[in-house]
Amino acid sequence: MSDTPPAAAAGQPARRGPGLGTATRATRQGAAIAALLAGTPVFTTAQDLHTRLRQQGQPVGLTTVYRHLQVLADAGQIDVVRTPEGENLYRRCSTQDHHHHLVCRTCGRTVEIDTTEIETWTTRVATAEGFTDLDHTLEIYGTCATCATG
Amino acid sequence: MSDTPPAAAAGQPARRGPGLGTATRATRQGAAIAALLAGTPVFTTAQDLHTRLRQQGQPVGLTTVYRHLQVLADAGQIDVVRTPEGENLYRRCSTQDHHHHLVCRTCGRTVEIDTTEIETWTTRVATAEGFTDLDHTLEIYGTCATCATG
DNA sequence: GTAATTGCAAAGGATTTGCTCTGGT
DNA sequence: ACCAGAGCAAATCCTTTGCAATTAC
DSSP: OOSSOOOOOOSOOOOBOOOSSSSOOBOHHHHHHHHHHHTOOSOBOHHHHHHHHHHTTOOOOHHHHHHHHHHHHHTTSEEEEEOTTSOEEEEEOSOSSOOEEEEETTTOOEEEEOOHHHHHHHHHHHHHTTOEEEEEEEEEEEEOHHHHHO | OOSSOOOOOOSOOOOBOOOSSSSOOBOHHHHHHHHHHHTOOSOBOHHHHHHHHHHTTOOOOHHHHHHHHHHHHHTTSEEEEEOTTSOEEEEEOSOSSOOEEEEETTTOOEEEEOOHHHHHHHHHHHHHTTOEEEEEEEEEEEEOHHHHHO
């Protein structure tokens, strides 16, 4: 065990966790992670989530945070983007449809953008060059109005 | 020194290397790296370049490879893209203008694509949302015709 | 001769894995 | 009781940094 005594079981729904095996169990950690993600509308790092969980008295191992994020991402329940620095940023997503983001590099605020025309364009260009089994990345970074002013 | 006897100084121009300090000296290593990059039309990793240099009898330390790549990239003489796995890929670029790539995930073959319309689009969308100081990433990955067939 | 460059070894930082203990069901 | 999940420590992977030895100029 750790050192910090768990803040006792709060009365939470306790969501289902990593489906590493076949079944899936509801754990305090899984619930805490899901809840935190649900209330976090910006892209954040695994490390940040880990820190905030400790602060709110719901300590969860960093490894566990990573494992849940991985499962959630695979299930398409959260988005993952890779920063130019090579760090992964996670965020709950409103739709499971394919989409891209406009991310504020200062506060993490994100705007999901409709990229229908771009999708069409990339497919057309790549196909014209004889490429198949396509995939692509597209993220726009900038400073949002609030951060630019304040 | 290493173990592999340098293939003696061939009669190469010996390009200028890392401008880490103020001046810049021409070294055998810098020339080898520049030459290899010049003859490599696909995106490759630093490790791969390092390995190939050894194979062709021009051993260069991995550290040195990284340092030269960094300098070349800063100077805009080579392109750098980050794979979803977090590895950097390098390639000489034909133009220093802003552009994007269509990369074969099997052989690394690359097609530089004109993205004028996309540039316009991203700027319009981001500006409409109040974002400034824009930057963006866009890469398309796929399997090229050759790799799909063979 | 002097300073830039090299390159080994070791550090760094994010993420993953091994393995044992804990805790849902 | 049984097996999925938690989590610590240690391992990975790529890339960077420290520093002494080398070498261009």
